[in-house]
Amino acid sequence: MLPQTLYEKLWSSHVVHQEADGTALIYIDRHLVHEVTSPQAFEGLKLAGRKPWRVTSIVATADHNTPTDHWERGIEDPVSRQQVETLDANLREVGSLAYFPFMDARQGIIHVIGPENGTTLPGMTVVCGDSHTSTHGAFACLAHGIGTSEVEHVMATQCLLQKKSRTMLVQVDGQLGRGVTAKDVVLAIIGEIGTAGGTGYAIEFAGSAIRSLSMEGRMTVCNMAIEAGARAGLVAVDETTIDYLRDKPFSPRGVQWDAAVAYWKTLRSDEGAQFDKVVRIDASAIAPQVTWGTSPEMVTTVTGKVPDPARIDDPVKREGVERALKYMGLEANTPITEIAVQQVFIGSCTNSRIEDLREAAAVARGRRKADSVRRVLVVPGSGLVKQQAEAEGLDRIFIDAGFEWREPGCSMCLAMNADRLEPGEHCASTSNRNFEGRQGAGGRTHLVSPAMAAAAAVTGRFTDVRELSQ
Amino acid sequence: MKPFDVVDGLTVPLDRANVDTDAIIPKQFLKSIQRSGFGPNLFDEWRYLDVGQPGQDCSGRPKNPDFVLNQPRYQGAQVLLARDNFGCGSSREHAPWALEDYGFRVIIAPSFADIFFNNCFKNGLLPIRLDAVILDELFRQCETTEGYRLKVDLAAQTITRPDGEVIAFDVDPFRKECLLNGWDDIGLTLRHADKIRAFEEQRRAQHPYYYA
Numbered sequence: 001m002l003p004q005t006l007y008e009k010l011w012s013s014h015v016v017h018q019e020a021d022g023t024a025l026i027y028i029d030r031h032l033v034h035e036v037t038s039p040q041a042f043e044g045l046k047l048a049g050r051k052p053w054r055v056t057s058i059v060a061t062a063d064h065n066t067p068t069d070h071w072e073r074g075i076e077d078p079v080s081r082q083q084v085e086t087l088d089a090n091l092r093e094v095g096s097l098a099y100f101p102f103m104d105a106r107q108g109i110i111h112v113i114g115p116e117n118g119t120t121l122p123g124m125t126v127v128c129g130d131s132h133t134s135t136h137g138a139f140a141c142l143a144h145g146i147g148t149s150e151v152e153h154v155m156a157t158q159c160l161l162q163k164k165s166r167t168m169l170v171q172v173d174g175q176l177g178r179g180v181t182a183k184d185v186v187l188a189i190i191g192e193i194g195t196a197g198g199t200g201y202a203i204e205f206a207g208s209a210i211r212s213l214s215m216e217g218r219m220t221v222c223n224m225a226i227e228a229g230a231r232a233g234l235v236a237v238d239e240t241t242i243d244y245l246r247d248k249p250f251s252p253r254g255v256q257w258d259a260a261v262a263y264w265k266t267l268r269s270d271e272g273a274q275f276d277k278v279v280r281i282d283a284s285a286i287a288p289q290v291t292w293g294t295s296p297e298m299v300t301t302v303t304g305k306v307p308d309p310a311r312i313d314d315p316v317k318r319e320g321v322e323r324a325l326k327y328m329g330l331e332a333n334t335p336i337t338e339i340a341v342q343q344v345f346i347g348s349c350t351n352s353r354i355e356d357l358r359e360a361a362a363v364a365r366g367r368r369k370a371d372s373v374r375r376v377l378v379v380p381g382s383g384l385v386k387q388q389a390e391a392e393g394l395d396r397i398f399i400d401a402g403f404e405w406r407e408p409g410c411s412m413c414l415a416m417n418a419d420r421l422e423p424g425e426h427c428a429s430t431s432n433r434n435f436e437g438r439q440g441a442g443g444r445t446h447l448v449s450p451a452m453a454a455a456a457a458v459t460g461r462f463t464d465v466r467e468l469s470q
Numbered sequence: 471m472k473p474f475d476v477v478d479g480l481t482v483p484l485d486r487a488n489v490d491t492d493a494i495i496p497k498q499f500l501k502s503i504q505r506s507g508f509g510p511n512l513f514d515e516w517r518y519l520d521v522g523q524p525g526q527d528c529s530g531r532p533k534n535p536d537f538v539l540n541q542p543r544y545q546g547a548q549v550l551l552a553r554d555n556f557g558c559g560s561s562r563e564h565a566p567w568a569l570e571d572y573g574f575r576v577i578i579a580p581s582f583a584d585i586f587f588n589n590c591f592k593n594g595l596l597p598i599r600l601d602a603v604i605l606d607e608l609f610r611q612c613e614t615t616e617g618y619r620l621k622v623d624l625a626a627q628t629i630t631r632p633d634g635e636v637i638a639f640d641v642d643p644f645r646k647e648c649l650l651n652g653w654d655d656i657g658l659t660l661r662h663a664d665k666i667r668a669f670e671e672q673r674r675a676q677h678p679y680y681y682a
Contacts (some may be wrong), residue, residue: 036500196554252630
């Protein structure tokens, strides 16, 4: 048999039916559900008199709208509350494998709780009405975001209509420098291939630098595959994957575990497998990254400068940069380290796992938030992450540094709840999107790693974390 | 879903790349549990000078006169010309819902983000990929011609310019058929229910650990 890529293995093991033009029905193993993109799907099912095909494929939580402080007050915004209550009612009526409602000890961001509970397993197809579903590809899952019509389709049929993607290999070899993290790796990749570079592709991340990452780091990388335009990111199974999944609440046990592991070990691209595109990145050349514009590809190193649009030939690109600089309130050629921040956000499905909080805490330890910084939010990805962080004393480090230690949720990644930027504020954010208005109308987002966010919090501007003693 | 046949529509040029779904419909409007009513908030942060709130009557809000959709000559547009990577970012289907509710039926761009592209077809909205050079000419003509209209014929897979020039475009045969007929995907898929059940049984036997 011809050598196969990991993507091809996952794809071919899920095809139920194929149309003449290649459109296929793909079987879905895991359906993650949250409050924002599901109400219209549940309603559509009901109106058509249809029942969910397999409710035990559903894992659900409320995360986008939920407040991150004063839980004793419940959800104060009536529109948000109605959406969360609608999810409660729908899940109560329909059922699920697991539902972690608002304020549950295991509630959190859907892309954090899926893996930490062992409901995301290698070899699965995973979908969710959320583009950052690509996160789960870190477990060698074929995982991607879908729209609400597709949420309804998956509920009703356990399948998704899909065309096979092309395959891209992003090979990151070499050793990452001190202070350089998974976030910097993925931002550097996006800077290299662009926000549309992965459109139509499933990207497999490989190479010694990816192998050396923890599962948390791999999730950070796959999470932002969508920011490179790829619906799905993938990392092959290895011992790190298997060690992570051992003894998770929903992981298989006993003989089932052994059988699963034997299969999972086959979930890697075969020697000699052909990719449609290959990109090679030298890990040792990656420096801490900071975005300066309104698209994740508008990124440079902390030692770099804001670009000068006058030097860009392509008119569409030049206008894009000019518009971005105007929105961001930045002058061309400004050194990145001269950009002051007024808020810092450490959280989101990209960077809210325990390792991220440890990295931020290592920088914050013994330091204080700069007076010029109005607020530093630290929002753990889930109740379990929060518990773990508190057991390690990370919460004390943040609180002593003048940071705010919050309850889990999506929070200021998309600012659907009360956590948001004021117009004109610059924010060092560990989230995934620096789009106009993403963190609040008029807000100016700079994407960075947790360590770089903490460094900005304690110095009041972007600072090369490698220059801060730890 | 509304079947798509021929649209002969007023055309508006949105001359910027990487238009994301946060820009198409900002987050505060995602709190709705309805599928309709998003049109007045399409491109909300670009269209209005104030910050919009869900449930608000938009008729009295201050409009940004510089934003192309607000120009009198483009009122009632059904065809949107856009640039690279249109619809990138969030998977929110509220984006095509807002475009459709506003009155758009066709979006023409050199490239689209995958999830958005998919979502359009589920909502009677036709996204067309066109070569950037051909599209440049459409932008030029549209910007310089008052009342510029494009005629889009899905069955024939053609766009006809006012000067009579005909441009062919590609569309997946399966998607085309669904859109032409306004078919419900779920109904179509459930014709294969026996196949899905058989696949599922086989998978359960082979990989029982996915069915705990």
